[in-house]
Amino acid sequence: MPARHLSPDRVRAARQAVRVTVAATAVFYPAVYALHQPVIAVYALFTPIALGLLSSPPGGSRRRARVVLLALPFALALTALGTVLAVTTGAAVAGMVVVGFALTFGAVCGPAPAGVAPGLLLFYVLACFPPYAPDALPQRLVGVLLGTALLLLCELLLLPAPPDPPYSERIADALDLAATSAVVAAHGRGTAPDRARLLSTTGRGLRLSQQPPGSRPTGAGRTHRALAEAGAATRRLLDQLARTTPTANRDLASETLLRGIAAACTRTADALRGAPAVPGPEVLEEMAADFVAHRGRSSGSRTAPAPALLVHRSTVLATAASAITVQAAVAVALGGRRTLTGLPREQFWYARPSTVRLWAARLTGNVTRRSVCFQNAVRTAVGIGAARLVAGALDLSHGFWVLLAVLTLGRTTAGATWSAVRSAAVGTLLGALAAGVLLFEAGGAAVVSAVVLVPAMLLAFTLGPIAGPAWAQGLFTLVVACAFSQLSPVTWRLAEARLLDVLTGCAIGLLCGLLAWPSGARGEVRHSMAELLRAAAPLVEVTAAATVAPGTPDAAGRPAEEAVRLTRRRLRIAEAAYAQYRTEAGRSPADGGSDWLAALNCAGHALVGAHWLPRLSPGPMPPDARHWARESAGELADALVRAADFPPGGVRVRRTPIPRSVLAAVPAPALPALVDVEVWFSGLGADLAEMRGDSRPVRSRAA
Numbered sequence: 001m002p003a004r005h006l007s008p009d010r011v012r013a014a015r016q017a018v019r020v021t022v023a024a025t026a027v028f029y030p031a032v033y034a035l036h037q038p039v040i041a042v043y044a045l046f047t048p049i050a051l052g053l054l055s056s057p058p059g060g061s062r063r064r065a066r067v068v069l070l071a072l073p074f075a076l077a078l079t080a081l082g083t084v085l086a087v088t089t090g091a092a093v094a095g096m097v098v099v100g101f102a103l104t105f106g107a108v109c110g111p112a113p114a115g116v117a118p119g120l121l122l123f124y125v126l127a128c129f130p131p132y133a134p135d136a137l138p139q140r141l142v143g144v145l146l147g148t149a150l151l152l153l154c155e156l157l158l159l160p161a162p163p164d165p166p167y168s169e170r171i172a173d174a175l176d177l178a179a180t181s182a183v184v185a186a187h188g189r190g191t192a193p194d195r196a197r198l199l200s201t202t203g204r205g206l207r208l209s210q211q212p213p214g215s216r217p218t219g220a221g222r223t224h225r226a227l228a229e230a231g232a233a234t235r236r237l238l239d240q241l242a243r244t245t246p247t248a249n250r251d252l253a254s255e256t257l258l259r260g261i262a263a264a265c266t267r268t269a270d271a272l273r274g275a276p277a278v279p280g281p282e283v284l285e286e287m288a289a290d291f292v293a294h295r296g297r298s299s300g301s302r303t304a305p306a307p308a309l310l311v312h313r314s315t316v317l318a319t320a321a322s323a324i325t326v327q328a329a330v331a332v333a334l335g336g337r338r339t340l341t342g343l344p345r346e347q348f349w350y351a352r353p354s355t356v357r358l359w360a361a362r363l364t365g366n367v368t369r370r371s372v373c374f375q376n377a378v379r380t381a382v383g384i385g386a387a388r389l390v391a392g393a394l395d396l397s398h399g400f401w402v403l404l405a406v407l408t409l410g411r412t413t414a415g416a417t418w419s420a421v422r423s424a425a426v427g428t429l430l431g432a433l434a435a436g437v438l439l440f441e442a443g444g445a446a447v448v449s450a451v452v453l454v455p456a457m458l459l460a461f462t463l464g465p466i467a468g469p470a471w472a473q474g475l476f477t478l479v480v481a482c483a484f485s486q487l488s489p490v491t492w493r494l495a496e497a498r499l500l501d502v503l504t505g506c507a508i509g510l511l512c513g514l515l516a517w518p519s520g521a522r523g524e525v526r527h528s529m530a531e532l533l534r535a536a537a538p539l540v541e542v543t544a545a546a547t548v549a550p551g552t553p554d555a556a557g558r559p560a561e562e563a564v565r566l567t568r569r570r571l572r573i574a575e576a577a578y579a580q581y582r583t584e585a586g587r588s589p590a591d592g593g594s595d596w597l598a599a600l601n602c603a604g605h606a607l608v609g610a611h612w613l614p615r616l617s618p619g620p621m622p623p624d625a626r627h628w629a630r631e632s633a634g635e636l637a638d639a640l641v642r643a644a645d646f647p648p649g650g651v652r653v654r655r656t657p658i659p660r661s662v663l664a665a666v667p668a669p670a671l672p673a674l675v676d677v678e679v680w681f682s683g684l685g686a687d688l689a690e691m692r693g694d695s696r697p698v699r700s701r702a703a
Contacts, residue, residue: 009466015159016052017461022158023048023150025454027143028483038487039136043143045483046126047075048151053461054408055119058111058214060163065155071116072148075123079144082127083137089392092128096403097385099124105377108366108576109359110219118407121384125403128388130395164214167227168333172272174202174234175326179265181241182319186258190246199242203235209582220362225350226333232604233325237265240319247312253291254316260287261323268327271334278335281327285342288320292616296668307663310675318679321612344611346564370531371573372524372580375517376412383410383512387505396504398497401480405505409469410513413520413584417513420469421506427470428502431477435495438478439485449482456482473502521581528574529599530644535570536606537637539563540684543606544633546614547677548621564610571603595646595691602640602687609680618670624662625674632656632681643688653685 027044031037051057057067078099085095103121107114127140155161181199185191191199208216208228217227247254264284271278295313297305305313325347331337332351340348350358366373387406391399409424411417438452456478464472477498484494517524542560578596620626635654643651658678666674 010462012161013465014462015161016465017458019151019154019158020048020052020461021454021457023052023147023154024457026150027146029450031143032486037139039139040143040146041487042483043079043126043140044147044150046122047144047147048154050119050122051075051116051148052119052151052155053465054122055117056115056213058115058164058212058216060214061155061160063163063214064161065152067112067116068148068152068155070112071120072144074120075144075148076141078120078123079127079140080137082124083134083140086128086130086132089389092392093385093388095124095128096388097381100384101377101381104380105363105366105373107376108220108362108371108373110221110224111213111216112219115213121407122404125384125400125407129391129400164212167211167215167217167231168272170206170211170215171227171230171234171326171330172269174206174238175265175269175272177202178234178237178241178323179262179269181238181244182258182262182265185241185244186255186262188247188250188255191242191244196242199238203238203242206231206235206238209579220359221355222350222358223333225358226329229348230326230329230333233322233329236604236608237319237322237326240315240322244315244319245312247309251309251312253294254313257287257291257316257320260284261320264323264327268330271330278331279327280331280335280337281324281340281343284320284324284327288317288324291317291320292672296672307658307675310672311679314672314676314679317616317676318612321608344615346561347607347611365569365572366576368573370524370528372412372521372577375524376580379412379512379516380407380410382516383509386512387508390504390508391501396497396501398484398494398501401498401501402505402508405473405502406509406512408472409506410509411520411584412517412580413522414510414513414518416520416584417510421510423468423470424473425503425506427472427474428477428499429474430470431474432495432499434474435478435481435498439481439494446486449485453479453482453486477502520584521577522584525574525577525581525596526646528570528577529596530646532567532570532574532603533599533640533644535563535567536603537640539567539606539610540637540640541630541633543610543613544629544677547617547673548629549626550614550617550620560610560614564607567603567607567610571600571607574600574603598687598690599643602684602691605680605683605687609684613673613676613680616673616676618673621670621674622662622665622667624659625666625670628656628658628662629674629677632678636681636684639685639688643691646691650691651688653688655682655685 024045024047028041031041031044051068051071055071057064059067081095081099082092085091100121103117107117123144177199181191181195184195204210208218208231217224217231219225261284264279264281267279291313295305295310295317324343328337328340328343328348332340332348338351340351353361368374383406384403387403388399390396391402396402405424409417409420411420438448441448456475460472460475460479464475477495480498481495539560542563546560574596578600581596621629632655635656639651639653658674662674663671
């Protein structure tokens with residue numbers, strides 16, 4: 001028979017189950033049978049479960065251990081806070097709401113806070129339930145310390161998890177491909193279909209959704225922001241190289257710049273792989289500046305180049321801008337650069353502020369009811385607060401199981417919550433029956449539970465994460481029955497209490513799922529994308545005005561800065577909504593996903609133009625050129641506003657190429673900048689075409 005290979009998820013779950021089980025039981029048994037300290041035993045048992053199983057710290061064992069160590073002070077503080085606020089039900093509920101919201105909302109700051117938030121919340125949940133025992137706080141803290149210490153040792157020494165491949169390595173591989181493709185393009189042959197497909201596939205592989213959770217640069221700090229910027233610019237660079245077309249005649253200026261792009265990509269890839277020197281974008285900037293100064297002339301003559309050659313050079317310059325962005329972002333991420341002289345300040349706004357300010361910007365930017373992160377935090381806080389109120393009002397003997405059910409079974413949509421609750425109810429019922437039989441047959445003999453606990457934990461922690469809520473809740477019911485039967489004499493009615501508590505938590509979680517944003521990100525992604533497109537519409541008009549008519553009221557600095565800031569903020573909210581939308585159950589790729597992704601690309605394209613086009617402007621252009629740019633930008637802005645309603649048939653953009661009379665009237669030094677605007681309009685029109693499902697390319701018609 002052929003050998004059956006275990007999936008990576010199963011292997012990962014089995015290894016983590018072994019680490020958590022060893023860490024939890026290594027202190028539990030001595031605390032119960034040698035020290036006779038049940039409080040220490042309980043907290044030492046649940047600490048590895050909270051930080052090693054309920055939490056999902058990103059990365060390999062070393063990184064997970066570092067995250068657990070950093071979470072330890074918060075675990076101790078939450079244990080102390082829960083112990084103090086357990087004095088009354090009202091105080092415990094208020095603390096539950098505040099702590100639940102703060103920990104869940106803190107997930108916007110990156111994968112590490114998001115990974116440990118559920119586990120940290122469990123420490124407050126355990127401590128805030130009756131009996132009110134402030135004198136037991138030292139034992140609780142000792143249990144947390146011992147459990148954390150054992151978990152750290154197990155993470156590092158017992159079946160350590162391999163590290164996730166870093167995102168920087170993926171960017172470096174993509175830059176190597178970009179370098180070879182730029183050399184090919186420098187010969188004027190264009191990009192072959194096979195290479196174009198490879199470039200496009202590699203670019204899609206750089207999307208954050210394609211990365212392991214531990215390697216996604218989604219944090220609020222400077223390094224993560226810069227790596228995310230470098231990844232986005234690399235994707236844009238690959239797409240631009242994939243669309244490179246052959247030229248009729250050799251263009252030495254474009255060839256020189258393309259070779260400079262290739263060299264810059266190679267040096268940046270080496271830096272991402274650990275080379276001691278982190279190159280800045282200065283060399284490529286100088287080459288691009290020289291290219292801009294001479295691209296208005298034909299090679300070897302002083303005559304104005306043909307419009308087709310201007311379009312080609314504009315495309316090459318846009319490719320260079322993407323490569324410069326990658327170099328600058330890597331210099332910020334790895335080289336610690338805080339100032340980038342000569343580059344768009346708005347694009348690299350995160351380079352100068354302190355880490356505290358960057359975190360504050362991320363948090364305040366999501367304090368809106370349209371943020372899915374804010375919605376999730378409110379839903380979680382209300383749910384666990386209601387669960388604590390019900391458990392306290394009904395004086396449930398093991399009320400923290402109610403909150404644990406709400407915490408582990410809550411989903412972002414009502415449908416997903418109902419599915420999880422239904423499976424969990426069935427699993428808990430079967431687990432309660434098995435636990436009742438075990439306790440009844442054991443007749444109060446703790447040795448039976450002591451023998452069954454370890455295999456039950458291994459089985460529960462291995463199957464639970466991969467087999468679904470039914471297996472997780474059923475096997476965990478058996479685990480808690482075996483654990484608590486060793487702390488004090490219990491009967492089969494412990495399994496009954498567990499069943500009732502879980503069902504109560506299921507009902508509360510389902511009610512919250514029905515009342516608080518039951519559709520999850522489905523409705524929010526449409527609204528956030530619509531707001532993003534509406535914000536990008538005036539940005540297009542302001543950018544065009546700043547390029548062809550700098551100094552006019554329409555191109556004033558403050559309106560442009562406000563338009564960039566608003567678009568960037570709404571882009572971040574839309575990206576978060578789209579990321580959650582793709583993770584929710586029942587989402588198929590055909591379920592409007594291409595529309596949303598095209599909207600994100602369109603807004604990103606608009607921001608890139610806003611950052612770079614005004615910098616290339618030689619000054620005010622003739623009235624006819626300004627009129628064409630204003631009319632074209634207005635039509636495109638109107639199309640963006642209409643596209644925000646996502647009509648079934650899409651939105652058609654009426655493209656108006658630069659009239660020949662305008663091309664003839666524009667001075668030679670200003671003509672390339674006008675063509676840059678036309679090429680930018682063409683790219684935005686292509687993005688809108690993708691939004692309506694039309695895959696036909698929209699080519700520039702400047703000629």
